[in-house]
Amino acid sequence: MDEPAIGTRGDAAAPLRLSGTVQRLQRTVELLNPGGRHGGRVEFAVYRFDLDRRRLALYVPLAPAGPATPPLAEGDRVELLAQRYRDNARGDAQRAEGGAVVALRNLEDGAAYACHSAFRWLAMDIAPVGYTPRMLRAALWWTLGLSLLACAAIPGFGFAIGASTPWQRTLADVAALVGLIDAAIWLPVAVLRLRWRLGRPTARQRYTEQAYAAFGFGSPLNPAPGLIEL
Structure with a gap:
């Protein structure tokens, strides 16, 4: 039996495929899991915004790992894939948000982003691999x-x-x-x-492949030219 297309399942762990205009955009700098199992201080610029009546968060590693220009601005038209947090995720912000962005295309400038780094720490039922x-x-x-x-x-x-x-x-x-x-x-x-x-991916590798395919990003093993990996 074929697997359902990403973003179409009805269970709570299914990703959300959304499009619309970015509203109520806020940017903060946050430290994820300081001193945790991956060690070190890992800072992210977190862009929180409303889209299709949901509050979402885009996690962008700070320089030098992050992009040179902000990926979002108020009023940008975007299409994206977001993954819900686990029900037991800690933190008031996570409980209040609909999920974290997995893949995003900004229709204003055509920039394409695939998110990985933040998913080494965020509490998700399923998420992309943490490293490309x-x-x-x-x-x-x-x-x-x-x-x-x-x-x-x-x-x-x-x-x-x-x-x-x-x-x-x-x-x-x-x-x-x-x-x-x-x-x-x-x-x-x-x-x-x-x-x-060898064609025997883990569940997270398969999820990552589906997320890339859903937005025409190529594959994680051979990403499309110009794709920005966060």
């Missing part, structure tokens, strides 16, 4: 670069504290530790990526 393949590729290069820098620093440290220091062994131990940490982080990611490319 392009985001993961950038994170992988950062991880490899930092790992190489950590290993390269050991010989210099050994020379600084004395020529008799067995820095070669220390280097080997550090390299092994860094390799284990990197493997623990990236092997699960590699398995998920492989499943996706």
